[in-house]
Amino acid sequence: MRFVIGCKPGEAKLREEKVAIIGAGPAGLAAAGYLRCKGFNVTVFDMLPEPGGLLIFGVLDIHINKPKVKEGIRELINMGVEFKQCVKVGKDILLEDLINNYNAVLIATGTWRGRRLNVPGRDLPEVVDAFDWIFQYHLWKYMYRREKPMIKPRVVVIGGGLTAIDAVHVSKWLGAKEIHLAYRRTRQYAPAGPRGFKEAEDEGAIIHELLSPVEYIAGPDGHLKAVKFEKMRLVPRPGEKRPGIEGTGEYVTIETDMAIESIGLVPTPPFEDECCGIKLTKWGTIDVDEYKRTTREPVFAAGDVSHGPSLIGPALKSGLDAAKAIEKYLNGELGWRK
Ligand SMILES: Cc1cc2nc3c(=O)[nH]c(=O)nc-3n(C[C@H](O)[C@H](O)[C@H](O)COP(=O)(O)OP(=O)(O)OC[C@H]3O[C@@H](n4cnc5c(N)ncnc54)[C@H](O)[C@@H]3O)c2cc1C
Structure with missing residues (x-):
């Protein structure tokens, strides 16, 4: 998978300006490839042990060719992109320091937290967040972590997105014997669509449509039982694409040993609250204009942290668009938003 898009390596003279990119997922990598082609000094800061973001630590290898992703990253390194791994911006280094030391900064930190349900019993140890659990699976699989993620014989996955379908796959691969997938609408209105649900069924999952969780029930031993x-x-x-839903007042319980919540992801900018004059939208994404400019010069934002959870293609495009805007800005052809 190539991250050098829309330009040719070495096509431009080397430039003095330095660009810091926070996040080595597809958005950050596409921006790094373009800006390096254009001669800029590019440093990518990332909190994980290796670059790639969700391409390496989220998307399952039945859906992406990880060796090809790594090949694309090696190409960036050979072109002179500098990667600083295991650096969490906001903790190990402050965004304000990057703003002071670089000519432009691009935030591409994605959505690294799962939304959680607010229902009784959600703190039981067998109720886990799908995003974190799949991340732990990747750490274990690629040997950054010795401990296998939790798995139980019976699993209920809650949600209707791609991550929920992936949680079904991973449950099966880790050894679950009975897997249920429960979604509050019908598959036709699910983000994963009928195709995703078919994938889950092919993996042996029992599908339950039009069910919304109201309680995790513990047994006398304090562990989840239903x-x-x-x-x-x-x-x-x-006027809306999807119908709404309302409760019928009827209830069912599914007996289980583990529940995996997959009900959405939350944007994670590299700072607490609103820092450094960078505004967030009401959805928690970074407020950007059509040139990916934030409300603080010279900080741009791209990928899922700016447009919300999406797919690899839109993240790559967003990173590339931001890189082109940064090039214009550093060439003096683009001012700052009012
Ligand atoms: C489980 C799962 C499966 C998916 N499967 C598919 C699929 O099959 N097909 C598809 O098209 N899309 C899939 N997606 C969606 C796709 O992976 C994302 O839309 C895409 O990766 C977003 O790219 P990004 O560059 O914006 O962010 P990310 O890929 O999330 O990268 C963000 C990077 O920022 C780093 N970071 C975050 N905070 C900090 C910080 N404070 N300091 C330093 N670094 C930081 C992270 O370590 C990460 O490397 C999946 C998503 C998930 C969660």
């Missing part, structure tokens, strides 16, 4: 759901019905919403 999930209680309310049955839902679809409610037409004129």
Whole structure:
């Protein structure tokens, strides 16, 4: 997988300006490739032990060729992109320091936290967040971590997105014997779509549509023994793509030993609250304009942290668009947003 898009390595003279990129996922890597082609000094800061972001530590290898991703990263290194791994911006180094020491900064830190359900029993040890659990699986699989992630014989996955489908796969691979997938709408309105649900069924999962969790029930030993759901019905919403849902007042329980919540991801900028004059939107994404400029000069933002959870393609494009805007900005052809 190549991250040098829209330019040729070595096509431009070397420049003095330095660009810091925070996040080595597809958005950060596409931006790094373009800016290095254009001669800029590019340093990528990333909190993980190796670059790639979710391409290495999230997307399953049935969906992506990881050796090809690593090949693309090696190409960037050979072109002179500098990678600083195991550096968490906001903790090991401050964003304000990068702003002071670089001519432009690009934030591409993705959505590194799972949204959690607010229902009784959610703190039971067998109730886990899908994003974190799949990340732990990758750490274990690629030997950064010795401990295998938790797995139990019976698993309920809650959600209807790609991460929920991946949680079904990983549950099966880790040895679960009975896997349920529960979603509050029907598959036709799920982010993973009928194709994703078919993938889960092919893996042996039992699909439950129109169920919304209301409680995790513990046994006398304090461990999860069932999930209680309310049955839902679809409610037409004129003008909207998807119908709404409402409770029917009827309940079912599914007995299980483990529950995996996969109900969405939260944008994770590299700072607490609003730092350094950088505004967030009401969805927690970084507020950017059409040139990916944030509300603080010279900081740009791209990828899932700026447009919310999406897919590899849009993240690559967003990183590339930001890189082109940074080039214009450093050439003096683009001012700052008012
Ligand atoms: C489990 C899972 C499966 C998926 N499967 C698919 C799929 O099959 N196909 C598809 O198209 N899309 C898939 N996606 C979505 C896709 O992976 C993302 O949309 C894409 O990776 C987003 O790219 P990004 O560059 O914005 O962020 P990311 O890939 O998330 O990269 C962000 C990078 O920023 C780093 N970072 C975060 N905070 C800091 C900090 N404070 N300091 C330093 N570094 C930091 C992280 O370490 C990471 O390397 C999947 C997502 C998940 C969660």
